[in-house]
Amino acid sequence: MSKIAVAMSGGVDSSVVFRMLYEEGHEVFGITMRHLPEELVRDRIGSCCAPRAVRAASRLAASLNRPHYLFDLSEEFAATVMRWTAEAYRSGVTPNPCVLCNEGIKFGLLFQRARALGAEFLATGHYARVHNGRLFAARDRMRDQSYFLYRVPRSVLSATFFPLGEVGKDEVRRMAEEWDLEMKDAPDSTDVCFAPEGDFSYIFERFAPEAIESGPIVDEATRLLGRHRGFGRVTIGQRRGLGIPASERLYVRAIRPETKTVVLGGRPVASRMLVENLIWHQKMPERFEAVVKIRSRHPGRAVSIERIGDRCHVTFPAPEPNVTPGQSAVFYEGDCVLGGGIICQGEV
Incomplete structure (x- = not known):
């Protein structure tokens, strides 16, 4: 024992x-x-x-x-x-x-x-x-x-x-x-x-107070739609809780910290994404296929992966909604975790 x-x-x-x-x-x-x-x-x-x-x-x-x-x-x-x-x-x-x-x-x-x-x-x-x-x-x-x-x-x-x-x-x-x-x-x-209850105020107040300062909410044509209570409180792909009345569904398309601006528009989708800060649990070829999860409750998608140094390009079989920079992309072969990294950006 x-x-x-x-x-x-x-x-x-x-x-x-x-x-x-x-x-x-x-x-x-x-x-x-x-x-x-x-x-x-x-x-x-x-x-x-x-x-x-x-x-x-x-x-x-x-x-x-x-x-x-x-x-x-x-x-x-x-x-x-x-x-x-x-x-x-x-x-x-x-x-x-x-x-x-x-x-x-x-x-x-x-x-x-x-x-x-x-x-x-x-x-x-x-x-x-x-x-x-x-x-x-x-x-x-x-x-x-x-x-x-x-x-x-x-x-x-x-x-x-x-x-x-x-x-x-x-x-x-x-x-x-x-x-x-x-x-x-x-x-x-x-x-x-x-x-x-999803409230990050404690850490924002201590380490990043500017992330909870009010700023503009605009559409993709830069028209002012309203104001937010802090760009740190929203995420790419978010639809609910934005407080903006509209005849169509609006999603967070971009966050611009330098101007504290949140941009709304149609649902964000990506055909490819760039993943960095990779860690692998086995030696991987330069090109391979696997299933990727981009959130913990994501059902997983069969994708093609091309490794380029300490980054990789991931290609989806169809446009994937809500590819969120900062979240992890974790690669699987069946039940086995191959490795993963941090999503850098989604690409249309």
């Missing part, structure tokens, strides 16, 4: 993982990171690593006579994930902070802490699978989180367990009920942890 550190947020998923591995006879211990300021997590039951959830994780470990360690990574998280997210919005793109957090914090700093405590493996409550250091989508496609994990290097994946990759959420809830876990009825955490 192995010595395994379980990353415990205090939610139902990581709690079930802890108990599963304990029942299998592994030498488990819990590790939790404190990464958010108190005002963002106070009284938020479903929030990642909220005070109540952290206490529940500690009590679960204690009930099984297993250690539980709490690490304060708030400074590192603010300096990297929160600042980077705010600066990305300020530049007019729409980032995915969970991807960066997984790469640098959870499977970076927290993984290192686990190793320093003698862990052979790190286990988490993510819905994904690992085989021989290769990342695969979860069996439960509705819960699959492999999209958010594509930047975790193979060296770390080789020392990682995702026990929930083979089961569904209903089974997780059933096990939590059977073991009478304290957080068995806790709601799923769906928001970005530092943006409750």
Whole structure:
């Protein structure tokens, strides 16, 4: 049996993982990171690593006579994930902070802490699978989180367990009920942890205040349509919540940070896109075909890829709507994650 550190947020998923591995006879211990300021997590039951959830994780470990360690990574998280997210919005793109957090914090700093405590493996409550250091989508496609994990290097994946990759959420809830876990009825955490209900005001106020300053909303002919409450609050392809009455559907076509201008028009589509900052989990040819997901809930599209240095051009079989700069493009062969990168721009 192995010595395994379980990353415990205090939610139902990581709690079930802890108990599963304990029942299998592994030498488990819990590790939790404190990464958010108190005002963002106070009284938020479903929030990642909220005070109540952290206490529940500690009590679960204690009930099984297993250690539980709490690490304060708030400074590192603010300096990297929160600042980077705010600066990305300020530049007019729409980032995915969970991807960066997984790469640098959870499977970076927290993984290192686990190793320093003698862990052979790190286990988490993510819905994904690992085989021989290769990342695969979860069996439960509705819960699959492999999209958010594509930047975790193979060296770390080789020392990682995702026990929930083979089961569904209903089974997780059933096990939590059977073991009478304290957080068995806790709601799923769906928001970005530092943006409750999709509100990024906290990081904008601290790192990019100009992103929430009012500015003009114009059409593609530069006619003034109204004013927005901050260009950081909108994304390419957004239609709802713009506050502009119109006889036809209007979408965000462009964001121009230098003038704080948001441009509306018809639904944006792209026949090709440029992807940069690539990471691959195996050696790839210069030209190949794969399935790409451009959002976590994107159904995936069969595409042609041409690698050019540390970038690649991706060609869609038909014009693809809402190709959003700053989001990740993750490439799959069947269930296997080949790699991915950051969308730089869509091309008509």
